[in-house]
């Protein structure tokens with residue numbers, strides 16, 4: 001239950017940034033669930049889906065055209081978040097739900113945060129990543145604790161949460177390697 005706290009060892013292979021999904025794993029869910037359980041799952045999936053849209057948009061707008069290690073890592077993170085977005089979109093439709101109509105607002109926030117941090121430079125990009133991902137890990141933990149998920153959906157959420165934890169570690173180690181003041185010769 002105490003999963004997801006930053007610093008714990010994830011039980012998932014976070015080097016797999018786009019896990020395989022087989023056709024037989026897609027199934028319609030939620031039949032005979034009590035309405036309160038369905039309501040909780042719907043709210044949780046919509047929150048995760050919109051937040052993952054924001055996450056992938058932040059990374060997308062942080063990437064520059066420079067051929068650098070940092071950009072490679074940002075592309076990998078963007079790919080990872082696109083997979084998370086897909087995960088929750090699939091789950092929404094498996095349950096017969098629909099995405100939030102307000103998700104465009106999260107795209108806008110993602111654009112603002114992503115582009116804004118890119119303009120401010122590498123340290124701002126890394127600090128933004130750490131801040132956003134820490135919020136995400138915390139939010140994931142709350143949703144895992146408070147919602148009665150089906151086992152398969154729970155596993156997906158746990159893997160995605162472990163990915164977010166991995167992002168925090170990566171950005172922290174990158175930040176430690178960056179000079180305190182922009183000192184590019």
Ligand SMILES: [Fe+2]
Nearest residue numbers: 052055081084
């Ligand atoms: Fe994510």
Ligand SMILES: [Fe+2]
Nearest residue numbers: 133163164167
């Ligand atoms: Fe992430």
